[in-house]
Structures are given as C-alpha cells and as structure tokens.
Amino acid sequence: MNMSWALVIWLSIGAYAFKMLGFVVVGSRKLPDVLSRCLMLIPAALLAALVFNSSFTSGQSYALDERAIGLGVAIIAAWRRLPLIVVVILGAATTAILRSFS
C-alpha cells in the first residue's frame, strides 16, 4: 500500500494553494469566459473517469466483475435522486452480497 504522509501534506498544500489562488491572488479580476467554462468541466470529466476506471480495470488490465453490478445499482439509485449516503451503501452492499457468493 502506497499511502503516506507525503500524499496528505502535498495534497493539503496544493488544495489550499488553488483555493487561495482564486480567492486572494487573482481576486476580482475576471478570467476569460472560455477558460472558466473549461475549468468548470473538471469535475464532470474526472468523476466520470474515476467511475469507469475503478469499475472496469484492475491494475493495468481490464476486468468485468461484481463491481459492474454494484455500479449499475449505484447509477439507478443516483438517477432516482436518492441521498448520496444511500447511493454509497446500495453500491457497496450489492457488491458485498455478490462477493459473498463467489
């Protein structure tokens, strides 16, 4: 496992730097429309990447397993606008139940 304090420290410094950059350094100067439009798409691109990458790959190879069913249940739950915590529990529980059979 690669978890380390270095990650915690660098991520904290970086996250604060971004918050401060917009808030204190750039201040009320305005970014070009096209730039802020692109930046606001970061969550859409990265969250979708995290969803698909963590569902269909295992290390550096492709994999199709219980996680895909768990993902399907989570998508339905999120689409029905259930609260985030319920979506999390349904996705995890579905996968846990399927794993207990295999």
Next chain:
Amino acid sequence: MKFRLEPEVRPVVASALALSGAVGVFALAFGVLAVGAGANVWQACALSFFTFTGASQLSAMTVIGTGGSVGGALGGALLLAGRNGVYGLALSPYFNESLGKRLLAAHFVIDETTAMMTAQTNPRLQKIAFWTTAIALFSLWNLGTLLGAVLGSAIDPYTFGLDVGFTAAYVAMLFPHLKTINGRFAAAGGALISVVLAPFVPIGLPILASGLAIFVGLRPAASSDSASTEVAQ
C-alpha cells in the same frame, strides 16, 4: 440556552445546518472508505482537516487503494481541487476584508460554501451564509471522518464492497454535472480516456489524463447551458 435569530437570517442558518448534516454523514463514509483504501485514522483525519475538499480526498484514496503511486494520486486529486480556484474567483468580490481573514476564508472555499453564498441576495446574508456553512460543515466533516475512520478500521474493505462505495459516491457527485451538454461531453470523454489509457500508463495517470476532456468547453456553450455550469448543485 435561549438563542434568537432574526427572521431573514433563520432560513439561511437552517439550510446551512441541514446541508452540513448531510455532508457529515458523507464524511462518515469517507472515513470508512479512506481507512479501507490504506490510510490510518490520523491520515484520514488530516486529509479532512487540511485538504478539506471531498472529491479530491476521495480521488486520492481511490488511486492509492488500487495500487497507484503518490504522484499518480496527487495528479487527479489536485486537478479536482483546481475548481475551488474558480469558486474563489466567483466569491472574492464579496470579500473585502483584511488579508488575514481572506487567507482563513480561502480554506473554506468549496462547492457547498460557494453554492450557499451565491444563493443569497444581500452582502450581509452572503457573509452569514458563507461563515455558517463553513463552520458547521467543517466541524461535521471532520467529526464524521474521525468516526468513520475508527469504524472502518474494524471491517475488511473488500468483503464489504467499500471500493464500490467509492465508485457509488462518484456516481452521485457526477449526476448534477450531467445537466448540461458540455458536462455530458466532458464526462463521456473523461470516461473514455480513463479506460482506453488504463493498460498503457501507470495507475492514477488515466484519471489525470481524463482532464483533457474539459477542452470540450472550448465550443461555445448553448445559452441554456451557461446558467447551470456556474455551481452544479
């Protein structure tokens, strides 16, 4: 204790508290998931206290949990943290305080405080909305993380499907971003890049590379798009 709020302040405080309560429950999940991905209780708590931006914290833990390097984990997580810079831009005109206070306020510039603050109509309520949300949400986010991390230490992450718990959290966070055409294109592009690159580059890098999909924003937004891209909530 008797505690009276003016009528116009009451709904602002009430929604800040309700939002913070929901986020606190999510923090519980983050704590469990972080420990499941290999963090210890203190690392999970330090992330919530010092990094304090949910999607980045989760993203870093996913990459670590799937065997990625610290560098790989940082890339995607920092890119996600980059949007707080854009929120900061949107909020800074409302803050004309001293530099010290602005430096403190900067730590709390996240999705929720931005949404709460920009929803108010006058400067006084905007300030109340920002600080009430910041304080309540920060407290509950950290408390929830601690409880979750302690709880998570007691269970086996694979058996309980915690890896898919992460995925499910991303799904729920992704949905509001799919309201716009550009959001849908960016999501589809990001997903495609992250899967296609997976066999060829180190773990974590496909997540960072998926950021290239934001350039779909170069095409002009349809007029109905622009309003909802402000803060997806």
